[in-house]
């Protein structure tokens with residue numbers, strides 16, 4: 041069995057690659073980072089170090105690696121005969137993966153079972169986005185002749201894999217916890233065997249609960265923590281003010297997922313508490329800059345802040361905690377982060393209502409519009425005063 045995995049970064053090596061390896065797949069890592077691919081090609085194993093209670097070392101072997109920028113034909117040849125293709129590259133990179141998958145589906149021999157495609161990104165229905173990119177490239181005439189050569193399944197992935205210190209090389213430090221939920225219906229009666237993953241009939245409650253609890257909470261910790269000058273996530277959450285701000289935002293998103301998906305309120309409260317414990321793990325060298333990275337993506341319409349806030353106000357439910365986190369995100373001024381730089385430039389150049397439309401996708405007339413305009417105007421005033 042062979043799996044081609046796009047993105048040999050933190051989640052690629054520390055989570056998806058590990059679980060596919062443990063499921064018996066030969067993993068072929070594909071990445072555009074030539075140096076990283078070179079190191080993987082030169083190695084015959086790497087270690088995933090789980091830190092925290094019960095953590096142990098896990099060995100990954102039997103992998104190969106291919107430079108997807110330099111050797112597109114080689115990559116397509118690997119994909120053409122693969123059983124599984126996964127990604128962990130970031131939702132905005134999926135469109136660059138699509139052409140490779142399209143070429144592989146074109147070349148796929150008719151006697152092979154469909155290629156299983158799963159995007160493992162922090163985004164709702166990321167695999168559907170990838171499929172739509174491939175279908176658009178193929179066009180309305182060709183796509184129906186190719187679609188049956190692949191099975192597209194959405195997934196929700198959860199494991200904190202922080203930025204890695206340079207001295208660890210290919211090895212990866214991860215938390216012990218992980219969850220990989222995969223939607224079952226695309227597979228009919230025969231889902232692939234991936235111990236460690238679980239198959240669910242309806243992914244929506246899983247992905248929304250995960251994105252609007254883990255990712256809302258983590259990013260809120262990063263933005264509120266950055267505002268108070270913290271570098272590490274665990275230190276930020278030890279601050280009572282940050283912890284209270286995160287708790288307010290998560291109380292709101294919890295109310296939404298409970299109301300929308302009929303989740304048990306006590307169970308959701310326990311899920312939330314467990315997650316905060318994970319963020320507090322002092323052995324995870326995680327930073328507010330990594331967790332807050334790409335604020336424009338995180339402030340976009342269906343993401344972890346605006347997505348739940350929009351639904352909450354539409355239901356007449358409170359959003360003050362989420363709005364405080366958004367206000368902090370607007371002050372995430374980090375020179376090394378291209379999106380943070382763009383966000384600060386936008387705050388300097390555009391009027392507040394325009395910034396709200398461009399960044400959050402919320403239009404005037406929506407009940408969230410005026411509160412967001414006020415928050416943006418506040419961030420602009422702060423910026424001018426700095």
Ligand SMILES: NC(=O)C1=CN([C@@H]2O[C@H](COP(=O)(O)OP(=O)(O)OC[C@H]3O[C@@H](n4cnc5c(N)ncnc54)[C@H](O)[C@@H]3O)[C@@H](O)[C@H]2O)C=CC1
Pocket residue numbers: 046047048049050051052070071072073076108128129130131133136137160161162197198199200201202
């Ligand atoms: N790190 C974490 O704790 C978690 C991350 N995720 C999600 O996983 C995805 C990846 O995140 P990380 O692993 O943290 O990022 P990362 O930056 O460590 O890894 C991404 C990798 O993708 C590669 N890449 C970029 N463009 C590419 C392309 N066109 N083709 C092939 N490879 C390409 C990069 O070179 C890099 O090695 C993101 O969507 C993130 O939201 C999800 C859950 C947890």
Ligand SMILES: O=P(O)(O)OC[C@H]1O[C@](O)(CO)[C@@H](O)[C@@H]1O
Pocket residue numbers: 162197198199200201254255258259330331332333
């Ligand atoms: O690129 P993003 O969305 O910040 O993804 C990384 C996030 O995913 C998580 O691992 C949660 O699963 C967080 O640790 C981390 O902040």
